[in-house]
Amino acid sequence: xxxxxxxxxxxxxxxxxxxxxxxxxxxxxxxxxxxxxxxxxxxxxxxxxxxxxxxxxxxxxxxxxxxxxxxxxxxxxxxxxxxxxxxxxxxxxxxxxxxxxxx
Amino acid sequence: xxxxxxxxxxxxxxxxxxxxxxxxxxxxxxxxxxxxxxxxxxxxxxxxxxxxxxxxxxxxxxxxxxxxxxxxxxxxxxxxxxxxxxxxxxxxxxxxxxxxxxxxxxxxxxxxxxxxxxxxxxxxxxxxxxxxxxxxxxxxxxxxxxxxxxxxxxxxxxxxxxxxxxxxxxxxxxxxxxxxxxxxxxxxxxxxxxxxxxx
Numbered sequence: 001x002x003x004x005x006x007x008x009x010x011x012x013x014x015x016x017x018x019x020x021x022x023x024x025x026x027x028x029x030x031x032x033x034x035x036x037x038x039x040x041x042x043x044x045x046x047x048x049x050x051x052x053x054x055x056x057x058x059x060x061x062x063x064x065x066x067x068x069x070x071x072x073x074x075x076x077x078x079x080x081x082x083x084x085x086x087x088x089x090x091x092x093x094x095x096x097x098x099x100x101x102x103x
Numbered sequence: 104x105x106x107x108x109x110x111x112x113x114x115x116x117x118x119x120x121x122x123x124x125x126x127x128x129x130x131x132x133x134x135x136x137x138x139x140x141x142x143x144x145x146x147x148x149x150x151x152x153x154x155x156x157x158x159x160x161x162x163x164x165x166x167x168x169x170x171x172x173x174x175x176x177x178x179x180x181x182x183x184x185x186x187x188x189x190x191x192x193x194x195x196x197x198x199x200x201x202x203x204x205x206x207x208x209x210x211x212x213x214x215x216x217x218x219x220x221x222x223x224x225x226x227x228x229x230x231x232x233x234x235x236x237x238x239x240x241x242x243x244x245x246x247x248x249x250x251x252x253x254x255x256x257x258x259x260x261x262x263x264x265x266x267x268x269x270x271x272x273x274x275x276x277x278x279x280x281x282x283x284x285x286x287x288x289x290x291x292x293x294x295x296x297x298x299x300x301x302x
């Protein structure tokens with residue numbers, strides 16, 4: 001396996017998907033956000049966002065907390081430590097891949 | 104999504120949603136209208152209580168209006184710390200501007216023609232300065248325009264011999280009308296629909 005192939009294969013494929021990368025990055029810069037906010041920020045539909053969040057939650061990257069504010073249901077989403085570490089690792093790997101491409 | 108993912112830009116964009124609804128404009132405009140009216144009724148000192156009343160009103164109204172439309176965000180501790188410092192600085196500047204404006208106009212004994220001509224324009228100019236600081240510190244560009252409008256109103260009003268209360272009323276009308284326009288556009292752009300329900 002060439003060094004480039006090794007680097008590419010080390011990329012976290014869960015985060016590499018553009019919509020999930022945007023979700024993880026949007027949650028990385030804040031403490032937490034609810035489903036509506038994330039949907040507006042990422043321009044993803046409810047169904048699409050929900051499906052990506054399920055995958056991120058299964059991987060332990062996102063913490064989902066459901067509650068009610070008055071009569072309105074609210075789903076708060078937070079990136080876990082594992083999720084934050086995964087994004088940092090992804091950025092490092094991606095930077096290395098891009099640097100090796102431009103060399 | 105662009106070729107680069109600007110993390111600071113994402114955070115800034117999330118923060119800007121706080122001011123998108125135009126409520127801060129409407130509340131500020133109403134505050135100016137109230138202060139102007141109080142001044143015209145020779146109760147300028149009463150104007151000081153309006154900012155204290157209107158800030159909690161904004162906070163509560165903003166939560167009720169924006170939570171179902173654009174959702175809820177909790178900012179990181181660094182941003183919250185910066186916001187607390189900004190609020191403190193702005194509150195101090197606001198109180199100083201107001202106190203200075205009221206003191207100069209009500210108790211000052213201006214000497215010299217130039218000074219006497221400038222003094223009536225000071226309250227509007229000082230509030231304009233406050234609006235400019237809010238605009239610069241919170242990244243709300245509309246407030247920079249309001250600041251310029253207030254300074255122009257103060258200068259014109261003083262030049263024409265119009266009393267300060269009317270300067271504040273004129274500024275209040277501009278800021279309130281602009282705020283209502285921003286608010287209406289926001290309500291059209293973000294209707295209350297629950298994307299979670301469609302999930």
